Amino acid sequence: MKIQKKNELLQKRRWRVRKKVVGTSERPRLSLHLSNKHIYAQAINDESGTTVTFVSSLGKDVRSQNLKANNAGAAALGKLFGEKAKEAGVSKVVFDRNGRKYHGCVKTFAEAAREAGLDF
Template sequence: MKIQKKNELAQKRRWRIRRKVVGTPERPRLSLHLSNKHIYAQAIDDEQGATLAFVSTLGKELREQNLKANSAGAAALGKAFGEKAKAAGIEKVVFDRNGRKYHGCVKTFADAAREAGLNF
């Protein structure tokens, strides 16, 4: 399978999910992005087009821990995101996996965010 075809199929999955998953001010969309080296998570209000909370492994507080895009990094980032979201007044979110399976780092991040107090 060509890389171009693989990327096109992944983009179609993202678009298909985004048609159904919409963030509101009461229940923003928790978007999770995993690259080869880092993990990024943000809570987005799609009605206003605004990011309400953002955490990544590149952030100051998490960069010192030298986290990577693995299960340990996903667990630490999930906990940090849950705390930051609670501080911003966010309790409920809609989880956007960006076309990835609910397995591995995605599942670890979600479990850690739930333990920190987020509901989804």
């Protein structure tokens, strides 16, 4: 399959999920992006268009741990994201998996965030 077609299908999946998932001030949207090397997650208030909190594997506090985009890295970042969200006053979120299946790193991240105290 050509790369352009793959990207089109991925974008369609993203749009399909985003039609149903909207972040509010009480319950922001937890958007997770996994690249080949890094993991990025942010809690977004779609009403005001602002980011409440974010974490990535490139952050200053995480960079020393040398986390990769694998299950171990997803678990560590999920736990860190849950803690940062609690500090920001967020206890409930809506999970946006960004067109990916709820499997592997996505599932590991979500479970670690739940263990840290976030309610999906």
